[in-house]
Amino acid sequence: NAGVTQTPKFQVLKTGQSMTLQCAQDMNHEYMSWYRQDPGMGLRLIHYSVGAGITDQGEVPNGYNVSRSTTEDFPLRLLSAAPSQTSVYFCATLDWGANYGYTFGSGTRLTVV
Amino acid sequence: RKEVEQDPGPFNVPEGATVAFNCTYSNSASQSFFWYRQDCRKEPKLLMSVYSSGNEDGRFTAQLNRASQYISLLIRDSKLSDSATYLCVVGGGSTLGRLYFGRGTQLTVWP
Numbered sequence: 382n383a384g385v386t387q388t389p390k391f392q393v394l395k396t397g398q399s400m401t402l403q404c405a406q407d408m409n410h411e412y413m414s415w416y417r418q419d420p421g422m423g424l425r426l427i428h429y430s431v432g433a434g435i436t437d438q439g440e441v442p443n444g445y446n447v448s449r450s451t452t453e454d455f456p457l458r459l460l461s462a463a464p465s466q467t468s469v470y471f472c473a474t475l476d477w478g479a480n481y482g483y484t485f486g487s488g489t490r491l492t493v494v
Numbered sequence: 495r496k497e498v499e500q501d502p503g504p505f506n507v508p509e510g511a512t513v514a515f516n517c518t519y520s521n522s523a524s525q526s527f528f529w530y531r532q533d534c535r536k537e538p539k540l541l542m543s544v545y546s547s548g549n550e551d552g553r554f555t556a557q558l559n560r561a562s563q564y565i566s567l568l569i570r571d572s573k574l575s576d577s578a579t580y581l582c583v584v585g586g587g588s589t590l591g592r593l594y595f596g597r598g599t600q601l602t603v604w605p
Contacts, residue, residue: 416595423498423581423597424538439592471537482528483593485537 383407387472387486394462394493402457402489404472410484412475413455417441417468418488424471430455462493497521500582500596507603511572515599517565517582526585527558529567531578532598538581541567572603 388403404413414429426439430449444466446458459466472486500517507513519527527544542549544556544565555568565582582596 414593421502421597424593424595426592429592481526482540482543483538485539487537 385472385474385484385486387470387489389489390487391490392492394459394491396462396464396493398462400459400462402459402470402472402491404455404457404486405453406455406472406474406484407453408474408476408484409452410474410476411452412477413449414439414473414475415445415447415455415457416471416473418471419468427457427470459491462491464493467491467493496596497594498582498584498596500599502597502599504600504602507572507601509572509574509603509605511603512568512570513572513601514569515567515580515582515601517567517596519563519565519582519584519594521584521594522560522563524563524584527556527565528583528585529554529556529565530581530583530595532581533578541580569601572601574603574605577601577603 386405411432415427416424418424425441427445428447430436433449433452436447436449449455470489473483475483498519529541530538531541532538542551544558546558548557553570557566579598579600581598583593585593
């Protein structure tokens with residue numbers, strides 16, 4: 382049981398490039414979400430999904446796209462990277478059951494130059 | 495006004511000390527409350543959920559005051575390994591599953 386797996390762990394992009402951050406989970410959790418963490422800002426919700434085929438915007442969705450074709454995967458796409466998107470990105474799933482709570486992936490550190 | 499407010503610290507305490515963190519939240523409809531711990535350059539990990547009746551897990555005690563919209567975390571007999579950032583997290587309200595994070599309180603326990 383790997384939990385929540387994020388790839389890559391580190392990435393450097395040039396302004397204007399696109400890329401996809403991967404998130405996979407093997408816990409069969411319906412709810413998945415993407416957060417970014419910036420110094421002094423706390424974690425902010427980018428997008429979330431309550432199940433396959435259903436996604437919605439969070440607090441800071443601009444510049445990011447998501448899709449949820451399967452329960453296991455929830456990729457985050459940066460369409461045209463900007464320096465303001467330099468951040469640490471965390472994927473998280475929610476267990477609605479007896480062990481209610483969020484499980485985070487280990488994060489992706491992204492630098493846009 | 496931010497959804498969740500925390501004193502950022504830092505708190506620097508000696509081993510064996512008792513330290514308390516406080517947190518306030520703005521949405522009275524919030525339904526779930528947590529404390530997460532985050533080590534440097536790592537992902538947040540659930541420390542404990544916070545229940546209306548208050549709850550204790552070893553050296554850690556969490557309290558919730560819904561009337562004042564206030565959450566606390568008490569750490570007794572601090573260990574060096576308690577050094578981390580503690581995140582106050584509030585969920586529920588109008589969007590089920592949505593979490594709001596405080597900016598975190600940094601704790602350093604020194605020998």
